[in-house]
Amino acid sequence: MTEITTAGDESEAEGTEVLVKVRGVDKVFKRGSETIHVLGGLSLDIPKGEFLALMGPSGSGKSTLLNLIGGLDRPTEGSIEVANQSIDKLSNRKLAAWRARHIGLVFQFYNLMPVLNAQKNVELPLLLTKLSSSERKKRAALALEIVGLSHRAGHYPRQLSGGEQQRTGIARAIVTDSTLLLCDEPTGDLDRKSGDEILDLLQALNTQQGKTIIMVTHDNHAAARAGRTLYMDKGQLNTELSD
Secondary structure, eight states, X not given: OEEOOOTTSGGGSTTOOEEEEEEEEEEEEEETTEEEEEEEEEEEEXXXXXXXXXXXXXXXXXXXXXXXXXXXXXXXXXXXXXXXXEGGGSOHHHHHHHHHHHEXXXXXXXXXXXXXOHHHHHHGGGXXXXXXXXXXXXXXXXXXXXXXXXXXXXXXXXXXXXXXXXXHHHHHHHTXXXXXXXXXXXXXXXXXXXXXXXXXXXXXXXXXXXXXXXXXXXXXXXXXXXXXXXXXXXXXXXXXXXX
């Protein structure tokens, strides 16, 4: 058995900045007359610069927790603080602006715009900023360079391999210098070789650029790349993870 930590444990050690604080979070969905409790009283600390993997069976609440931390949804009860900002108390307009500045999202199926080339896809989040066209191009080019795709900037998604499409998605996620990188099954649609290349990239972003990464995955191989793994089941974080 491997011990894991949640709220108020090692992440509170002196000198460690806690970037994400989740406190007593419940999430309830209504489906007709049925009430579905997805998360129940969940608390969690995530230190700045951590690479955290969330594992668990389908329906355990992993992606729901990721969406709440990213401001894509709101908790039914409880509070979520990211970089000293209580995001559950923000208005919809302010939450959208906060999310555009602080959150980078990486999806399992890439979510690229098929009519835009890689450069333009990476530029998309910058359209919400006041940057000039030339500055947007410069930042997108740098992000593509970081993920090793400068030579594919003019190619469209249909001309890219799955691994290249995911690299483009990661470039889009980091182009705003986001505070948090949230990855939902980032290797789930890739073969092992391409998946390993994406995991290498995520590790490099974490260790070399200090990016804080939360990754939802079903894959033990992928989770092994993270610095810490938490296991979710029935809306709760377990205190131990079976080998």
